Amino acid sequence: MTSPKIYLDHNATTRLDKNVLEAMLPFFTDCYENPGSSHLAGLTANEHLENASWQVADLIGSQPEEVVFTSGATESVNLAIRGISNGERNHLITLSTEHKAVLDTVTDHAGKNNLSCSILPVRRDGLADPDLLEQTITDKTLLVSVMLVNNETGTVQDIKKISEMAHAKGAFLLCDATQAVGKIPVNVRDLGVDLMAFSAHKFYGPKGVGALYISNAIKKHLTVGITGGGQQKNRRSGTLNVPGIIGMAKACEIAKKIMDQHASHVKKLRDHLESELLKIEGTSVNGSVENRIFNTSNILFKNVFSEQLIMALQHISVSSGSACSSVTTEPSHVLKSLGLSDEDALCSIRFSLGKDNTKEEIDIAVKRISELVEQFRKG
Missing domain, CATH: 3.40.640.10 (Type I PLP-dependent aspartate aminotransferase-like (Major domain))
Structure with a gap:
């Protein structure tokens, strides 16, 4: 199935x-x-x-x-x-x-x-x-x-x-x-x-x-x-x-009609996703936590290359950065500008949520990511 x-x-x-x-x-x-x-x-x-x-x-x-x-x-x-x-x-x-x-x-x-x-x-x-x-x-x-x-x-x-x-x-x-x-x-x-x-x-x-x-x-x-x-x-x-x-x-x-409702719904999901993923050892948020839009979280997973994680997630779509730069395996220029090393930039994932996402989806994603991070670190 x-x-x-x-x-x-x-x-x-x-x-x-x-x-x-x-x-x-x-x-x-x-x-x-x-x-x-x-x-x-x-x-x-x-x-x-x-x-x-x-x-x-x-x-x-x-x-x-x-x-x-x-x-x-x-x-x-x-x-x-x-x-x-x-x-x-x-x-x-x-x-x-x-x-x-x-x-x-x-x-x-x-x-x-x-x-x-x-x-x-x-x-x-x-x-x-x-x-x-x-x-x-x-x-x-x-x-x-x-x-x-x-x-x-x-x-x-x-x-x-x-x-x-x-x-x-x-x-x-x-x-x-x-x-x-x-x-x-x-x-x-x-x-x-x-x-x-x-x-x-x-x-x-x-x-x-x-x-x-x-x-x-x-x-x-x-x-x-x-x-x-x-x-x-x-x-x-x-x-x-x-x-x-x-x-x-x-x-x-x-957008003008649903903006407030959209923001409230998505922010709750983003915060839930982030709080659960940060329970994984060796994780941290890249960029400002206070001054950011409600739908985005960029998380560093120490010693787990994002390209490997993205491929293993299969039906769960996340990103290592800008879609316009995804054809390269170069570290993100944005994350390097924040002071991350090449390796840490290559171990970071961008999660960007939308109005149709559900808590059930977030829980499934968190569980799968947690399993894969543990698997890759052991490997």
Whole structure:
């Protein structure tokens, strides 16, 4: 008999909500027209897109014209970093714990365009060092890029404070909010961000669609990212993914309604999972315990390689870090930035829970992990 699947890797992706799927289906079959067409059916499709823009904007506290739809957060990050300019400013700043979408884009863009780049270390708890950050931002700094919630440890940065530092020196702030939007309250006005990237599939929406928030105040500083047909006010040309955008909007609508209930349920499960796993000798939590999102726990299992444990767990899905870096066996750059050795980083597991997980699933996972850790250590 096949064991039931237990999915504890929601920071990698989430299962499409059935209500989101239902909302999307008519736009594959009935309302399939191009929203750029001038006939009645095209105008109708465009009207649905406008309504979707309002729903997405409502979740993040922006205006609909400040939302540009993309293929996901990675594209959004690229459009922001590669497109921003402001006079003679030529300095980019980010943190060593950022997602590779930010780190690789910052270093590549800086190298190709003769820009200076500062990749700052973080404290052992994963939080930015405010004194170091403030010292590094100068009147030449163009952009500071800091993620709201870390995808591996769940650490939550004080983005509002960081935005105040950046703006005090005339710099812009890009926030990768991929692991935050749809899970916790995110308001671009309150946070003070100029640019913000996020993806639908992290909060039960479809893959292949995301958005870039561009503050109306800085639009003149962002050049066209993709040229072609001039769609989305010439910010990102190309025929829009109507079903995906409709699905993203529906996911935003649902997230706003269930956010508090979702957080309460998942946090109880995460805390139970963590407390039980920490009873195993040689275990500890990586990153901040106080400043982190409710669904994530990154745990070090001393002397047990995560790759071996993940394979042995079979139907229980967990991760050793970012899904985008899972093709390598290199130690996590995030965990190494927190001061872990290569070996300890390679012995760490990320657990990220979702709204459909149950206590029964958690108990099964804990029991199996405990057995395997003991087995591997004896072996």
